[in-house]
Amino acid sequence: MSRRRQIYEGKAKVLFEGPEPGTLVQYFKDDASAFNNQKRGTITGKGVLNNRISEYLMSRLAEIGIPTHFVRRLNMREQLVREVEIIPIGVVVRNIAAGSLSERLGIAEGTALPRSIIEYYLKKDELGDPLVSEEHITAFGWASTHDLDEIVQIALRVNDFLTGLFLGISIRLIDFKLEFGRLYTDDEVRIVIADEISPDNCRLWDARTNEKMDKDRFRQDLGRVEEGYREVARRLGILPEGGPVDFKAPRLVQ
Numbered sequence: 001m002s003r004r005r006q007i008y009e010g011k012a013k014v015l016f017e018g019p020e021p022g023t024l025v026q027y028f029k030d031d032a033s034a035f036n037n038q039k040r041g042t043i044t045g046k047g048v049l050n051n052r053i054s055e056y057l058m059s060r061l062a063e064i065g066i067p068t069h070f071v072r073r074l075n076m077r078e079q080l081v082r083e084v085e086i087i088p089i090g091v092v093v094r095n096i097a098a099g100s101l102s103e104r105l106g107i108a109e110g111t112a113l114p115r116s117i118i119e120y121y122l123k124k125d126e127l128g129d130p131l132v133s134e135e136h137i138t139a140f141g142w143a144s145t146h147d148l149d150e151i152v153q154i155a156l157r158v159n160d161f162l163t164g165l166f167l168g169i170s171i172r173l174i175d176f177k178l179e180f181g182r183l184y185t186d187d188e189v190r191i192v193i194a195d196e197i198s199p200d201n202c203r204l205w206d207a208r209t210n211e212k213m214d215k216d217r218f219r220q221d222l223g224r225v226e227e228g229y230r231e232v233a234r235r236l237g238i239l240p241e242g243g244p245v246d247f248k249a250p251r252l253v254q
């Protein structure tokens, strides 16, 4: 890891001061956590894969005019991002019932939803990231009605675009979580996508077999977790020949 000044350490990533003002370096760890940090583990190679997958998806989104904090990938585990003021709300978009929606409402996992559903979660570890409503968000000032309008528009565009992108490689986008931030420039404030978009925060099922290719493999102890992430990268066409090479440890030369 580099010797830059650390700004923040999360469960799966570390943020460092960037090389220029207004930038940060986002470092992807192999650490995984679930169920509000009650389950922890390591998925070897996950950081390298998520760095690449998130780079790829955010770049494709930028090409169709969806603003993100991503600037460029720096190396196997780090990317340069713009510093934003994080909005403390996780925005989940769901197409197929799974996870907490299935548990909360008793809807069988795999049921197609009548339309895409957006949910908001307050990012607060001590409270286990509770589900909140638009009323809570605006009343407590976490985001304005105007911010939310923009967030919903972006989230639905991302959903349409990524649904098609993944379907093209025979993957069903079941649901995903986005984070947003405010990007301050000289004369305006823009809402942009922050954090990452990867199998850590998307549910991705093989379109033919419904096999899970995301963090549910870790949450549910399904095994072959890294393989799921690697297969997503392989289908996206971003896996270097021979798999990702991480220069963390010397390799045995025979």
Ligand code: TMP
Residues within 6 Å of the ligand: 092, 098, 099, 100, 101, 129, 175, 176, 177, 200, 201, 202, 203
């Ligand atoms: P959920 O069904 O557990 O509420 O998760 C919905 C989506 O949000 C799923 O794709 C996983 C993602 N997610 C995160 O990225 N971080 C979280 O802390 C949680 C709870 C879910």
